[in-house]
Amino acid sequence: MRIDDPDRTWPLLALDRSGVEHNVATVAAALAGAGVEHAPHVKTHMSRRLWDRQRAAGAWGATVATPAQLRTVLGWGSARRLLLANELVDVRDATRLRAALDGGAAEEVWVCVDSPHGVEVLSRAFDGVTHRRLGVLVELGVDGGRTGVRTVDGAVRLARSVVDAGLRLVGVSGYEGPVASGTTAAELDAVARWCGHLRDAGAAVAPFVDGPVVLSAGGSAFADVVVRHLTAAAGARVVVRSGAYVAHDHGHYAHADPWTRLGVAALRPAITVWAAVLSAPEPGLAVCGLGRRDVSFDLHLPVPLVARGTGPTGRLTGPRALDAQVTALDDQHAYLRVPDDDLSPGDVVGFGVSHPCTTFDKYRTGVLTDGDVVVGTLTFDFSEEP
Template identity: 45%
Template sequence: MIDWRSKGFWLPEGTFSGNPSIFDGGFTWPLMVVRRDAVAANIATMAAYCRRHGVEFAPHAKTTMAPGLLDAQMRAGAWGMTVATPNQALVLRRLGIDRVLIANQVLDPTALAWLARESAAGWEVCFQVDSIAGVEAAAATGGPLRVLVELGHPGGRTGVRDLDALEAVARAVAAAPGLELAGVTGYEGQLPDVDAVDGFLDLLVDGFLRLGAAGLLPERPWLSAGGSAWFDRVIERFARVGSQARILVRSGASVTHDDGFYRTRTPFVRVPSEGPLDAALEIWAQVLSTPEPGLAIVGMGKRDAPFDEGLPVPLSVFPDLPAEGITVTKLNDHHTYLSVAGADLTPGTLIRFGISHPCTAFDKWRAIPVVDEERRVVDVLETYF
C-alpha cells in the first residue's frame, strides 16, 4: 500500500496508481528511483557470466531485500539466494525462495529450531559454522541441518583462521547427529588487493582438498566465495577443483551496481569483455539554500543516501546539464553540503545523484519507484528490512 506513509511519494489523500513521471507533482524530494533497463541489463549480465564460467549464482539478498528484484534474479537462473541473518531467511522462505544460504554462523536456538523444522519439511537451507560452539548449537536441535565450514583470514570477519581449525570443525560436524557437511566457504571481500585475494582463495581451495582427502566432504560438495569486487578471482582460483566442486558465487551489489565504490572495484574493470554493469540507482534532490559563495545545501542526507563507502556523486542538474564543478563534501541527517565551483545553482534547483554502495541504500526506502529512461514510473519496489 503506497500512501501518505511512503517517503518520496506525495499522497496527502488516496493511494498511488498509474504511470506518472516523477516530475509530474506526485512525488517530493528527495526521491530514490531504480532504472528498470539498467537493472534488467545487470541481471542478464551476471546470469550470462555465471553460465559461461560454469558456476552457480546465489546473489546476496541483503543488498535489496526487494521481492521484485529477487524474483527477477531467480527467473534469470540464480540457483538460490544468500542472506546474512535468520530473519532474512524467514522473509525469503515466506516469499517462496526454494534455496537459501545463510552466510553466517547461527547460534540462536529459536532460529536454529525453526531452520531444522523447515529443513525437515523439504526447504533447502544451509548456513556456516566456524567453531565447535556453532556445531554444538546446531546439533542441539537434532537436525536435519546442512552446514558449510568457513575459513576466514587475519583481521577479517568470521571463519576459522587456519586449516587445522577448519578440519577440526569439519570433524565435529561429521560426528554430530543431525548435521550434514555440505562444503567449504569463505569471504574475500575485505582483502586489499589481487595478491591478498588470490592467496586467501588458494588457501580456501587447499582446505577444500584437505577435507576431501580426509573423507569429510560429500559427493560434489559446495565451494563458495565471491562478493561483488572479486568474483572473477574466485572463479580463476577455484578452477583447479572445478571438476570436484559445485562452485557458488554470491555477489549482491551487481544487481544495481553504483557510481562510487563498485564502479571502480567491479571485476569488469579488470575484464571489460565480460561486462559491463550499469549504475541503476539515482536520488533526485533539491537545492534548499545557497547561503554563501561556493556552498549549496541540498535536501538529502544520511536518512536517504548511503555514506559508509563513499558519498553521493552529482550526475546532472535538471533537466540534463552536466554536474561540472559540483562535489559532495559531507552529509548531515537531512542535508548534503555541495562545494560549487563555477556552477549556477539556486534554491529549488533539482540535482540527480548517483550513490556509492547499494547495500546501505535500499534499507532507507520502503517503496522505490522503478522508472523508464524518461523517468516515468513503471513499477514500485517494496523492501523488506
C-alpha cells in the first residue's frame, strides 16, 4: 500500500514511522535516565496504537484532558494507570469513574482538584471511602493562568480537606505553560521559579501524603527546566506529562526544543500533511486544498516542505525542494506565496505543522509510513459514541 493508492485522497495525515520510533525511544530514555516517571499526554493524538508504543517504551501511565477522554482511554484496555490533568467537577463523571475503578478498569487513576467543590464531588461519588485505586492531586496554578489554586497556603488548605473527606492525596500538579511563551534566559528562569513554587507546595502537603509526594508537571516545551528543578526535591516522585514529542513538529516544539537542552538527540518532525494544489490563478500565488479544518493554525501556519508532481494515474513523482510560504488559511484553502511560480494544479505539497495536538484532532484516521509505503493505519479517537 502507498499514500497515493487509488482509494486515497488529499489531504492526508501521514506519520513517519522511523521518526515516531526515534522520538518515543529518545524521550523514554531521557526521562528514565533522569529518574523521572512519564505519563504522556495522549490527548495529543488519542491513538491507541501510538499509546501502545509509548507504554512499551516504559510510560508509567497515560494522561488525558477530559472525562470523555478518560472513558475512551479506559476503554482501550491497555492503559492501566491514568492521570486526568484537569479538574473533575461533575458528580456524574465522578460516579462513572467510581464504577470503572470498582470494576477493575484500571489499577490507578489520579485526578486534580483546585476547589472545595471538586473535593465534595469526589467525596460524594466515593462515599467518603479511601479508594485504593483513586489518587488526588492538588493543582497549583499561576496568577492570570488557568486552573489551580494560586498559593502554597491554598494548596495546604485544600490538601487537608481532601484527607478530611476520606480521599487519598498523592501530591501536587501544575502546568508551566502559562509562565513563558519562549525560551529566552528570562523566560526559562521564570519556569524555574514556577518549579520552585511547585516544590514548595509539594513539601507543604507532604504531611498529608502516605508515601513519596508526587510532583507532576507538563514538560513538553520546558522538559529540561522541569526535570532539573523538580528532581531537586529530595524524596519526591516526579511525573511529567510531555505528549507532543511523539510527533514533534516544524514550528512551536522545534523552536522550544527542550530535549537537546537536556543533552539528548534532537527529535524528528514526524507529521506530514499532504494536500493538492487546486489552483494557480495569478503569478506568485498557489491555492492548496488545505485549511483550518485540516491542519493546526493556533500557533503558526503550516510549513510547505516539498512539492511533487502527479502522473496520469495520480501516482506521485519524486519530491523537489519548494520555496513557498503559507500566508493565510480559509476553512479548506491554503494561500501559498510561490516566488518562482513552481506549483501547478494537480501538484501535491507536503506540509509540516506547528503544534501537533491541534492537527491530530482534525482527523479520524491517518497512516504510518516508510517513505511512500503505508505500514499501518492509525485511528484517532477524539469523538465518543453518544
